[in-house]
Amino acid sequence: MKITRITPILADGGHRIIVFVKVETDQPGLIAGQPLRPCLCPSPMPWTARES
């Protein structure tokens, strides 16, 4: 399986800016057999790292 594309998706979540990272591969995902199934991971913005 090869990663074919990584796309950051940024959005205003109200209480903070939220970053999703969309990872696409050249193979169907492990679940449901859908082609190019994206796997998404969240991450806080650097300036929010101090929050509880």
Add this chain to the structure above:
Amino acid sequence: MPVPITNALDGPRKLNAAEAGLRAVREAVGDEMDILLDMHGRLTPQMAIQYARRFEPYAPLFIEEPCQAENPAVMARVASATTIPVATGERLFLRWGFREILETGGASLLQPDPCHCGGIGETRKIATMAETYYAGLAPHNPYGPLATAVSVHIDLASPNFVIQEMIDPDVAPEAQALVIEPLPVVNGHILPPTRPGLGVEVNEAECARRPPDFSIEKAGGMVMRHYYATHEDGGIADS
């Protein structure tokens, strides 16, 4: 935050005020509701012990980061000085960051953040390490509904899971809208996912409609409103 901005050493005024606040909360909610106290690492160990002993009669479920966690041996002294369980972990990374906390007895409830402690797999390993020390798991999660779904998967696979942090959907409906069908919350309990994968899907169209605003008025202002704190002399305090 159950304690006011506190100096390295302080007298009884702030201790009395904090105790009065917690007493009022306990009297208001009774014994059926758990109270969780987050010191957010803003106290010195000396003051943390004094606050904790004042809080003991009101039986909070735990105190979170009574002092900074970088020196686990010192946090262990705080933990051993109070009957209230100590929680920590949001500023620790990978299993290596949690090893010393467990070995020294610095905390009995670990709060790894799956978003920055190494991901789902690493958080599960941290949870298993905690299990061997009879410590609990309460993943740190002040983010959005996708991070909540990630945490819930870990929780469901961890026998020592205790409680899950999340942003109240009613407080931050904007974040809820960023995924399609976020996990429902019923009577204070998050229902487990029933769909494939993480169980929630990012709503990319909604994300496109809500571009982030990095201007100082918006993003910077948000930081200042929610997270900025100073000591009485103007020095910057941990928020």
